[in-house]
Amino acid sequence: MIAISRAAQSMTSSAIREILKITQRPDVISFAGGLPAPELFPTDEIRTATDRILTDQPAAALQYSTTEGHLPLRRWIAEQDGLAPDQVQITSGSQQGLDLLGRVLIDPDDVVLVESPTYLGALQAFSPYRPRFVELITDDDGIVPEALDDQLRTLSAKLLYTVPTFQNPTGRTLSAERRQALLEVTRRHRVTIIEDGPYNELRFRGERLPTLFELALADTPDPDELNVIKLGTFSKVLAPGLRDAWVQGPRAVIDKLVLAKQAADLHSPTLNQMIITELLDDVLPRQIKIISEAYGRRARVMIDNVAARFPAGVTCTDPDGGMFCWVTLPDAGIDTAEMLAAAVEECVAYVPGQPFFASGEGNNTMRLSYVTSSEAEIETGIAALSRVIAGRLADGPPLR
Ligand SMILES: Cc1ncc(COP(=O)(O)O)c(C=O)c1O
Structure with missing residues (x-):
């Protein structure tokens, strides 16, 4: 056996x-x-971009490439939040980002705080690293920061995983005030936030809210000092079959993610990253x-x-x-x-x-x-x- x-x-x-x-x-x-x-x-735009790439740059698109990801794509992602490209790691979907973060950040028995309910795929991705999940008190406005503060008085937690905008599975969004309060509480208790934002751009009502990452940057202008790591993906805004996403955050984390990713799959498909890069300005x-x-x-x-x-x-x-x-x-x-x-x-x-x-x-x-x-x-x-x-x-x- x-x-x-x-x-x-x-x-x-x-x-x-x-x-x-x-x-x-x-x-x-x-x-x-x-x-x-x-x-x-x-579909048509992806077909046209693919033709163009395979005509103009076939070797670059089909050869092995760097683990960090296609530089023009990383540069574009980085610029959205005023980061440097080496603060961005391309992953094969956010799902891989979650797995790699688990590998790099979680030791057995570490406490990982999660919403109640939370994204099932994150529970699956983190579980092999054997954390202890602790549920956070949530209501229709998302995580309740005061309750978190109380929980953290007696509990030493390492990570907090959240989907603050149009959450999967509830559709809930963390209110603007609570975003600020959540940052304050987690900083005080030295908890790192993993902010997963696959739905951020898919707003059909109301005003855009700043991400936790943006708010943290406003208070801590050096991105390497942040207590927030953000995941983004092209799955919901272009096509999930391209399997292209990213993790952005302090270099200390990204540098380890590069090593973890190298061991996992060397790099994400270059052709797909180049296709997405072609679509960023117009199609996206x-x-x-x-x-x-x-x-x-x-x-x-x-x-x-x-x-x-x-x-x-x-x-x-x-x-x-x-x-x-x-x-x-x-x-x-x-x-x-x-x-x-x-x-x-x-x-x-x-x-x-x-x-x-x-x-x-x-x-x-x-x-x-x-x-x-x-x-x-x-x-x-x-x-x-x-x-x-x-x-x-x-x-x-x-x-x-
Ligand atoms: C909250 C959340 N995170 C991550 C993912 C995984 O997305 P990707 O296709 O980028 O791997 C999903 C997909 O449904 C999701 O809802």
């Missing part, structure tokens, strides 16, 4: 991936996916506008239908951007994982919320994505889901 490592033993199949398999039936309206809307991909801002507007329309239809149809007592977030909203059923005894089979019978699917909680709570919650369904499908799907929920609420929870 081959002995599996302890790190690998901590890896379990993602509940979401397993669920996605059953929800791929063509007759099921799926709010379960976390995928961007494919009809909005800039256009895409951000197109995608945000489309997602905003779909979100409105979903939220309005939820408000009109879901039984009394069911709550749903009302996001200002991003891809998801988060539903909480009034009866804590109802298990949305168990209810999913009934929903699929009614030809609608969602992601049960429990896997997004480090504590394993949240049985009565679910994540809905509004981005890959048409407005008509959203209406039909929400009507079906409201019948399923109403049925469960009428039945009461199953006897245990």
